[in-house]
Amino acid sequence: MSSQPLLSVRDLQTQFVSDGRVIKAVDGVSFDVRPGEILGIVGESGSGKSVTALSVMGLIPWPPGRVVGGSIMFEGEDLRAKTQAQMRRVRGAGIAMVFQEPRTAMNPVFRIGEQMTEVIMLHRKMSRAEASGEARSMLDRVHIAEPGRVMSAYPFELSGGMLQRVMIAMELALRPRLLIADEPTTALDVTIQAQILRLIRELHDEFDLTVLFITHDLGVIAQLCDRVMVMYAGAVVELSPVDALFHSPAHPYTRKLLAAVPSVVDTRNTLRSIAGDVPDLADLPPGCRFYDRCDLRQPECRLAIPDLRKVGEDHTARCVLPNAISP
Amino acid sequence: MLPYILRRLIHLIPVMIGVTLCSFLLLKLAPGDPAEVLAGIEANPEVIEAIRRKHGLDQPLPVQYFYYLGNLMLGDFGKSISTGLDVGPMMWRALIVTLKLSALGLVLALVVGIVIGAVAAVRQNSFFDSTSMLFALFGAAMPNFWLGLLLMWTLSVTFPIFPAGGGTDLYSLILPAITLGTGAMALIARMTRASMLEVIRQDYIRTAYANGLSPPIVIIRHALKNAMIPISTVIGLQFGYLLGGSVATEIVFAVPGVGQLLVDGILARDYPVVQSTMLMVAIIFVLVNLITDISYAYFDPRIRLK
Structure with missing residues (x-):
């Protein structure tokens, strides 16, 4: 992995202001997305996954939120230094994004075909007829049976699974170098979810697409991703290849997260959860953010946030004693 | 779209009948006699009665109403009592x-x-x-x-x-x-x-x-x-x-x-x-x-x- 990262985020800080309190939704997040890989971001609600993605897109709504620090380098250019007009050329064509709820992510008063051709014409400098043809062939590519009928349909006439395919087709028609998928299967049925994941995998292979895949579902990570980044309370706690994460999780939080996945084999156990609460993002403790919920906490954990330490090949964790943990 | 519009137009018919009935009755219920107004304060009863007959105001209410409705169908809105114009x-x-x-x-x-x-x-x-x-x-x-x-x-x-x-x-x-x-x-x-x-x-x-x-x-x-x-x-x-x-x-x-x-x-x-x-x-x-x-x-x- 010597090639230049496609996306390189360093020390990203995104904050929201609410009732005069500053909420550090993303606090010092750094990661690289390498060309051609599928990087997963996993974490519970409020861990900063989506805020990280929206920060990269420059779509944090001000007020109340704003990116206050760090750098976001995409193809060697700093996105934070770009003007709004320059960012509009990156959005869609450079980095495309697929959202969680396909039913609300498409405009209810325009036909599918209109919505697709509009953005294809914009980014690929095509005529309306060419863009329409491109939309049709992309719909065909995501296994939509009757592209013509779907093009003239309104979003409410299609199922959630169909719409998510349409969204993916619309974004890939723009030929982005990076696709950010923010929980694209969370709102769908399990069977549809599997189809969408297979589709993303397939398109990743075919278009040599780089994907940043956000989910709270470790099962999805295991099926789809090459590497995974675990987030907790606005920070990265572990970054590793997928196999290593499942076989030798280094951070206590990751281990508890893995233990909380219900097992099909052992059905006698009740559902397990992680005791305690996520710290208040407006009033973070000085030390490790997982301190209150950690079984292995040390006195020093309370004093300062541990650094990300190397625990294996291409594997880092933000814990003072990763080596003390037996897998 | 067209059947929708047609259906809505058909719904208009009972509404229209209701409207004519309401406008007709409301005015009949209001106090005051147009024949007296027309004839002036000092007119004698015969003159008032003649005016009533001339405008059909001596007929029973239902008759007056259907008379009015029938004229409407023919596009005749009647003559103004005060000016005599259509x-x-x-x-x-x-x-x-x-x-x-x-x-x-x-x-x-x-x-x-x-x-x-x-x-x-x-x-x-x-x-x-x-x-x-x-x-x-x-x-x-x-x-x-x-x-x-x-x-x-x-x-x-x-x-x-x-x-x-x-x-x-x-x-x-x-x-x-x-x-x-x-x-x-x-x-x-x-x-x-x-x-x-x-x-x-x-x-x-x-x-x-x-x-x-x-x-x-x-x-x-x-x-x-x-x-x-x-x-x-x-x-x-x-x-x-x-x-x-x-x-x-x-x-x-x-x-x-x-x-x-x-x-x-x-x-x-x-x-x-x-x-x-x-x-x-x-x-x-x-x-x-x-x-x-x-x-x-x-x-x-x-x-x-x-």
């Missing part, structure tokens, strides 16, 4: 003036209201937002006749830019149209703002931005069409209110419209004029509602296709 042509002349005035008022209200509302929503909590909404509050609370008098005083008396009234040409109708449209404008501005604020928070707006579309395209094309759905119903209702509410404005500016005709008719107890005018206003109100529903279906495909 009501039909009088009414059309007045209607055209009122429609012109109301349409001008509505266009003014729509254009200004939607622009102000949309800008206020996009710049929420800005200086423009708070001042425009304060003015909208004043506009909605200001009675027509008072606003009309203020406008007349400033723009035709102090600074004689516009005529003080009496005309029916476009230029003379500007002040009356502003007077009439201000209330609707204020309401449309506030509704557009609220509706836009709701819409610009939606996921599909974020998608539009994430696809690199520019703010003007996102706001005007993607947001406004969605925001117009709730506004389109209000527009229809407002047009109805403008038609009905033009009475005070027409009297302030001496515009010879339906409102003026109606008030004159009521004062003279001129049954045919009042009945026909009420009927026409009701018909227009119902038609406007129909057009509103159709425009609703245009803005929202979910209604059209169900």
Whole structure:
């Protein structure tokens, strides 16, 4: 992995202001997305996954939120230094994004075909007829049976699974170098979810697409991703290849997260959860953010946030004693 | 779409019958005898009786009603009791003036209201937002006749830019149209703002931005069409209110419209004029509602296709 990262985020800080309190939704997040890989971001609600993605897109709504620090380098250019007009050329064509709820992510008063051709014409400098043809062939590519009928349909006439395919087709028609998928299967049925994941995998292979895949579902990570980044309370706690994460999780939080996945084999156990609460993002403790919920906490954990330490090949964790943990 | 419109038109028939019945009965129930009014205070009973017979006022109520209905079917609105002229042509002349005035008022209200509302929503909590909404509050609370008098005083008396009234040409109708449209404008501005604020928070707006579309395209094309759905119903209702509410404005500016005709008719107890005018206003109100529903279906495909 010597090639230049496609996306390189360093020390990203995104904050929201609410009732005069500053909420550090993303606090010092750094990661690289390498060309051609599928990087997963996993974490519970409020861990900063989506805020990280929206920060990269420059779509944090001000007020109340704003990116206050760090750098976001995409193809060697700093996105934070770009003007709004320059960012509009990156959005869609450079980095495309697929959202969680396909039913609300498409405009209810325009036909599918209109919505697709509009953005294809914009980014690929095509005529309306060419863009329409491109939309049709992309719909065909995501296994939509009757592209013509779907093009003239309104979003409410299609199922959630169909719409998510349409969204993916619309974004890939723009030929982005990076696709950010923010929980694209969370709102769908399990069977549809599997189809969408297979589709993303397939398109990743075919278009040599780089994907940043956000989910709270470790099962999805295991099926789809090459590497995974675990987030907790606005920070990265572990970054590793997928196999290593499942076989030798280094951070206590990751281990508890893995233990909380219900097992099909052992059905006698009740559902397990992680005791305690996520710290208040407006009033973070000085030390490790997982301190209150950690079984292995040390006195020093309370004093300062541990650094990300190397625990294996291409594997880092933000814990003072990763080596003390037996897998 | 066409079967939908036809079905709505058929629904109009019972409504129309109800309207004719109501307008007929309301006036019969009102105190006062038109024959006495016509004959004058000192007329003897024979003269009054003769007038009654001449206008069919001596017949039983149901007979009078069916007589009236039958004439309506033939396009005969009757003759004015006070002037003896055919009501039909009088009414059309007045209607055209009122429609012109109301349409001008509505266009003014729509254009200004939607622009102000949309800008206020996009710049929420800005200086423009708070001042425009304060003015909208004043506009909605200001009675027509008072606003009309203020406008007349400033723009035709102090600074004689516009005529003080009496005309029916476009230029003379500007002040009356502003007077009439201000209330609707204020309401449309506030509704557009609220509706836009709701819409610009939606996921599909974020998608539009994430696809690199520019703010003007996102706001005007993607947001406004969605925001117009709730506004389109209000527009229809407002047009109805403008038609009905033009009475005070027409009297302030001496515009010879339906409102003026109606008030004159009521004062003279001129049954045919009042009945026909009420009927026409009701018909227009119902038609406007129909057009509103159709425009609703245009803005929202979910209604059209169900």
